Amino acid sequence: MVLIQTPSFISTSAIINELCMEFRNISYIAPIILDSTKTNESQQLVHLAREKRLLFGDSNKEIEKWNGVKDFCQALDNIVEIQKETTLFKGKKVLEIGFATGLPSIYALEHGAKDATIVYSSEEAFKTYIEPTMSQNNANERVTYIFGDFENILTKMQNQKFDVIFAPEIVYTKQKNFEKIHEILKSLLAFNGLILISGRTHYHNCDGNLSSMIDMVKRKNQFDSIDRTPGSLYKYETAPRKIVQIMHK
Template identity: 70%
Template sequence: MVLIQVPSCITTSGITNELCMESGNILFTAPLTLDSSKINECQQLVLLAREKRLLFGDSNKEIEKWNGVNDFCQTLDNIVEIQKETKLFEGKRMLEIGFTTALPSIYALQHGAKDITVVIPTEEALKTHIESTFFQNNANERVTYIIGDVDDLTRKVGGEKFDIILAPEIVYTKQRHFEKIHNAFEFLLASDGLILMSGRTHYHNCDGNMSSMIDLIKRKNHFDIMDQTSRSHSRYETAPRKIVQIMHK
């Protein structure tokens, strides 16, 4: 799936899209059109300047985050289909946090996850596209929604622990929030669990990035880190998107 910047397509109602992967396709609802077959040749040229926009300005944060979710889901598919970790999600209790779209959750549920909790920043996001995505994939019965952010997340989940935490684009925020994110990871992750998170090594419009988060994790020395980035995600980019797996030491 190719995600193109088409600002005029952003709406307050959901638009049906399809994520295509080796293991199959997922229908999902987004607040904008993400189907490259619906754009013209001039708009295709925008792809060639994406890296320049990311580094020097003129990028759309919403589009960039959806690009990140696409890469994140392709990595999940690579882990399961290519690395043959076919039981990675089987019977697991899951949490989706960061830029939440329901797509990583749907993938996990389709591959055996027991249930999932999704942290959503606003009621509008839930009603506009997230609920619809779960409904389209017949997965709404195994989902718990939490409206909020990392500040009050530990209180809202009580003492619940999660086997796998999916955190696409969670570093696309201000660095001052990183300490809280790290603390939440420590509190929420089961002792033998793992976290998959993604983000670029640099954003032109935000001081948070994956490099800074990895530095913080190493300083704290509470987690081990494994790089899960596909070569295709980073080969030609100056500020590549990294996808890493972290686990309790």
């Protein structure tokens, strides 16, 4: 069951670029450009087609997940800079899981996180995107990389607990996987920790979505949840992307 969605690998050279936020820019290595002022979705599709296609999934889905990471980082920046939660990551152990790119972990490390663990499921993506992105930001010394999936992740974690868990686009999967996602996140989260999870309220090509995940969280009644979506993400869309904070009750 592949629930940890590492970026897909493209056989040709990746793009070096910057993720531009209101208060911070992060250099990253990726198959696409996240700055929408430089390119649009049609241009992204042309670029990906020119690179022969991704090995896994379709181009539209890959763009959707990368743009989800962009929105996720914008939300982090909003929480720290606009809402003034400047010590949110200070001294914290961070886990990045789901669609792992390293970008949220870099943001946390630059805002005081003690260390970060990134879980990935593709060696090619790790070598092509994740590790080079961390090197580009001089972050490798404080990062642990774990190759795995939700089938074996608890064993590999060896009872570790994390103060902050980033789970971008983790709901972009089948709803039948949500029980396992809930179980794993509950096991990995420290008592006073928090999870930041993102996703759209609906996906046209997948029955999983953030609304369904939050409904399940409420039914199980083991977590509290808070909407942390910044105002800049409230666009005129039928299925907007949201960022939600989840904590133990």
